[in-house]
Amino acid sequence: MEHLTAWERLNIVHNPKRPNAYDYIEGIFENYCELKGDRLFGEDAAITGGIATFENLPVTVIATVKGKNLEQNKKYNFSMAHPEGYRKALRLSKQAEKFKRPVICFVDTTGAFCGVDAEKRGQGQAIATNLLEWARLKTPIITIITGEGGSGGALGLAVCDELAMLENAVYSVISPRGAASILWRDPKKEEEAANTMKITAEDLKGFEVADAIIKEPIGGAHNDPNMVYENISEYLLKALKTNLQKSVAMLLQDRYNKFRKIGIFDE
């Protein structure tokens, strides 16, 4: 693994050439059929979801989408989902449960969208409901953080049986900029914050929040996307086999334990 600081890794994941959700879907799955809408209020392009096949197995794929240019980013709202995005994810996950399809999530988001309409429609409530429902969803859930794991917006798709992170991905409670301005009242201390907050894949593996780290080529995924697709496929094959073997009761007990054990304290 390359020795880079969190800040250097952040710069890699912010590279506009880095593969996005649609690249991963095309590189890893076949027959992707995108399904839209939350059946309540709207369609949110910041999260794509649908059915695809992986090694002939039908799976449900859910992913936050980053654009590669301004026009795309407007469409995908810079990967920041509204409540309807999380509710679409919930709807598709329930559908996956009904048809015994595993759910595979790709997360690369700055965070859930912060805005008046998002609040009115219950951004917090939408994410919270996903945490609750996915804790007991009776089908395997594998989540891969491919870039930025932006706080609650990422966790809304990351209550899972196994969490993997790409080598350069980060996962944090708050963006480094946000941390700098709250902790030191100085957003310019972004780099310092990034390097202090323990947000890299290695850090999270150490905390047992992440279960696996998926290797990237030197310099980042954009330098050899096919290698990354292969590495992810290899990981998925293993993770799916492990989790599909479990009975539903065992799957849910293991998922409960995965989160139950996290916490560092004295008593």
Add this chain to the structure above:
Amino acid sequence: MKDLFKVVKDRVKPNQKSKKKEKADIPSGLFFKCPRCQTSIFNEEFEQSMRVCTKCSYHSRLTAKQRLEMIVDEGSFVEYDSSLKSKNPIDFPGYEEKVKDLVKLTGLNDAIITGECLIKGEKVVIGIMDSYFMMASMGSVVGEKITRAFERATEKKFSVILFTASGGARMQEGIISLMQMAKTSAAIAKHSEEGLFYCAVLTDPTTGGVTASFASLADITLAEPKILVGFAGRRVIENTIHQRLPDEFQSAEFLQEHGFVDKIVERKDLRRVLYRLVKFHKKEEQKSWNI
């Protein structure tokens, strides 16, 4: 309900002369005149494009039989319950005569055909509503045939594909027609509980009580482009809120933007997309993974 039907008629303006024929959109002669863009297209060309306007891609309304021919494997359709006929539960004046005339005109006993068929070799239960039969309004026959189709699919563990088109509940059957909404929904719930797949394909127009029941309860909802889908009629709403509504109101695209349609599919792609969706939900594919 009167308002709703008027809107539907305004949108499509079916050719009066054609009413006598089974191919209801085609006037006698060599041309199909598109009700949306007014272009005249040779019948042959129109048939080749699956009755979609080659200029503006208006997806014309199909009879159930035309739809069947476009979707299912040739010779594979086995019809269910073709002998079911409506009665006159509330003694609505003129209802029996109206039905009798339509039976003669359309060759159907009511506004839907149901049965089993193959789509690219995959067995499914299919239902196709026919808007040329009393605007495919839902009375006892439509409700019963859909319910039985789901019951059989549940028993035989088949997926269901329903092509919806309807002006809504059939007013002439009063409260009995309203109850068909509850009856069909309950049958869908049982089918769903068995882990079976239901796909709705919304076609022009899908409105009223059908939108408020089985058309909105599918696992996956497809729609043909630019069709009308809604609960209340546009005029009814305009009169209630005293505002003119935008043209795209209640279109398939409007529905999708608001989160109610998974995928808008052009007619030429429907057979392929349906086959793919049915394949996704076949248990065999999961068996090699020990699921």
